[in-house]
Amino acid sequence: xxxxxxxxxxxxxxxxxxxxxxxxxxxxxxxxxxxxxxxxxxxxxxxxxxxxxxxxxxxxxxxxxxxxxxxxxxxxxxxxxxxxxxxxxxxxxxxxxxxxxxxxxxxxxxxxxxxxxxxxxxxxxxxxxxxxxxxxxxxxxxxxxx
Amino acid sequence: xxxxxxxxxxxxxxxxxxxxxxxxxxxxxxxxxxxxxxxxxxxxxxxxxxxxxxxxxxxxxxxxxxxxxxxxxxxxxxxxxxxxxxxxxxxxxxxxxxxxxxxxxxxxxxxxxxxxxxxxxxxxxxxxxxxxxxxxxxxxxxxxxx
DNA sequence: CAGCATAAGACAACGGTTTTCATTTGCGGT
DNA sequence: ACCGCAAATGAAAACCGTTGTCTTATGCTG
Ligand SMILES: [Mn+2]
Ligand SMILES: [Mn+2]
Ligand SMILES: [Zn+2]
Ligand SMILES: [Zn+2]
Numbered sequence: 001x002x003x004x005x006x007x008x009x010x011x012x013x014x015x016x017x018x019x020x021x022x023x024x025x026x027x028x029x030x031x032x033x034x035x036x037x038x039x040x041x042x043x044x045x046x047x048x049x050x051x052x053x054x055x056x057x058x059x060x061x062x063x064x065x066x067x068x069x070x071x072x073x074x075x076x077x078x079x080x081x082x083x084x085x086x087x088x089x090x091x092x093x094x095x096x097x098x099x100x101x102x103x104x105x106x107x108x109x110x111x112x113x114x115x116x117x118x119x120x121x122x123x124x125x126x127x128x129x130x131x132x133x134x135x136x137x138x139x140x141x142x143x144x145x146x
Numbered sequence: 147x148x149x150x151x152x153x154x155x156x157x158x159x160x161x162x163x164x165x166x167x168x169x170x171x172x173x174x175x176x177x178x179x180x181x182x183x184x185x186x187x188x189x190x191x192x193x194x195x196x197x198x199x200x201x202x203x204x205x206x207x208x209x210x211x212x213x214x215x216x217x218x219x220x221x222x223x224x225x226x227x228x229x230x231x232x233x234x235x236x237x238x239x240x241x242x243x244x245x246x247x248x249x250x251x252x253x254x255x256x257x258x259x260x261x262x263x264x265x266x267x268x269x270x271x272x273x274x275x276x277x278x279x280x281x282x283x284x285x286x287x288x289x290x291x292x
Numbered sequence: 293c294a295g296c297a298t299a300a301g302a303c304a305a306c307g308g309t310t311t312t313c314a315t316t317t318g319c320g321g322t
Numbered sequence: 323a324c325c326g327c328a329a330a331t332g333a334a335a336a337c338c339g340t341t342g343t344c345t346t347a348t349g350c351t352g
Contacts, residue, residue, distance in 0.1 A: 008350095009298090009299095010297095010298060010299065010348085010349050010350075011349075011350095012298095012299065012300080012348080012349070014299085014300070014301095015299090030339085031339085031340085032338095032339075045300090045301090046300060046301040046302075047301090047302095047340095048300075048301060048302080048303095048340095048341085048342095049299080049300055049301070051339090051340065051341075052299085052300085052341095055340095055341095067213060067217065070309095070338090070339085071213065071217040071219075071308085071309090071339080072338090072339065072340095073339085073340090087256065087260055087262055087265065089262065096260060098256050098260070099256075100252075102248070102252045103249055103252055103269075106246075106248045106249055106252070107271065110233065110244050110245075110271065111271070111273065114233060114242060114244070114273075115275070115276050116233060116235065116271075116273030116274060116275055116276070117273055117274040118273055118274050119233065119271055119272070119273035120271070120272050120273065121269070121270065121271050121272075122268060122269070122270040122271075122272075123249075123267070123268070123269050124267065124268040124269075125253065125256065125257070125262075125265055125266070125267050125268075126265070126266050126267075126268075127257065127260075127262030127263055127264055127265035127266065128262060128263040128264050129261070129262055130261050130262070155329090155330095156317085156318050156319075156328095156329065156330065157318075157319095158317080158318070158329095158330065158331080160330085160331070161330090176308090177308085177309080178307095178308080191331090191332090192331060192332040192333075193309095193332085193333095194309095194310085194311095194331075194332060194333080195330080195331060195332070197308090197309065197310075198310095198330085198331090201309095201310095216307085216308085217307095217308075217339085217340090218307090218308065219308085219309085293352100294351105294352090295350105295351090295352090296349105296350095296351095297348105297349095297350090297351105298347105298348085298349080298350095299346105299347080299348075299349085300345105300346080300347070300348085301344105301345090301346085301347090302343105302344095302345095302346105303342105303343085303344095304341105304342085304343075304344105305340105305341085305342070305343090306339105306340085306341075306342085307338105307339100307340095307341100308337105308338100308339100309336105309337080309338090310335105310336080310337070310338100311334105311335080311336065311337080312333100312334085312335075312336085313332100313333100313334100313335105314331105314332095314333100315330105315331080315332085316329105316330080316331070316332095317327105317328105317329085317330070317331085318327105318328095318329080318330085319326105319327095319328095319329100320325105320326095320327100320328105321324105321325085321326090322323105322324085322325080322326105
């Protein structure tokens with residue numbers, strides 16, 4: 001009943017490339033953008049492989065994932081000291097990590113109080129950065145709820 | 147140069163039905179589930195119309211939206227006194243509103259500090275409720291980041 | 293170097309959502 | 323009441339990010 005040496009993940013040229021490209025980015029990137037960047041660099045990697053690798057990284061906690069308004073998954077390497085939360089500019093995509101200790105404590109307390117197991121949390125802030133001026137118009141309302 | 151009386155949204159049978167069905171739910175529901183419920187009730191509404199109406203309600207702030215792990219949008223009428231945050235069971239979908247004053251304050255402070263305009267936030271908690279027991283296994287790691 | 297399980301890649305399929313476009317309908321004006 | 327028309331509906335197709343399929347390639351271990 002020997003448990004053989006763990007079947008580790010193989011180190012392939014493609015995975016290394018995806019990892020490298022991911023770290024070369026300074027913002028959140030989509031799988032497709034990453035694939036495009038790799039292709040532009042002359043690196044041959046299948047889009048499917050990019051997706052698979054990112055999914056692996058996500059599952060193992062090596063990347064932080066965010067979903068844009070269209071539902072597209074955006075990835076960013078997770079700092080070694082744990083996950084972060086970010087505020088992302090809706091116009092240009094600029095992302096800044098924010099200090100979230102307070103939220104982390106709040107999450108922990110809620111999780112403890114409500115009797116749920118394995119509570120996970122998603123905290124995302126979006127806005128318009130200083131560079132991207134707003135130019136919003138007013139909007140009327142109609143539905144007097146219920 | 148008269149500005150005519152505002153072109154308001156029309157009151158249609160379909161929109162009323164969607165609104166009614168939405169309020170009849172006590173949890174988050176997807177557009178498709180709502181459509182199915184309406185159909186089951188003998189109400190004739192096109193799925194497209196359900197999507198369009200929900201999008202309208204979302205834009206006007208009358209519903210809270212959440213996205214499940216598959217990226218599906220789930221809707222819930224927003225209480226009159228403002229939005230809420232919820233903890234949702236990953237197994238059965240049970241959702242509980244949580245007290246989020248602390249987070250709201252945190253968000254407000256961050257928004258003030260970072261210099262972004264129109265900061266919006268998404269805070270979602272997921273877990274496994276008391277009824278749905280976990281049965282998790284361990285998982286090995288590999289990627290020594292970088 | 294052999295053997296084999298894992299990974300890559302091309303392509304099809306999937307699923308939720310949106311678009312298209314022909315038809316219907318609310319609603320304001322007369 | 324009746325027009326007239328912009329707005330809304332609905333069936334079907336398009337869309338698009340993502341995942342599955344299946345064949346071929348390739349790490350890795352012995
Ligand atoms: Mn956190
Ligand atoms: Mn809030
Ligand atoms: Zn910006
Ligand atoms: Zn549950």
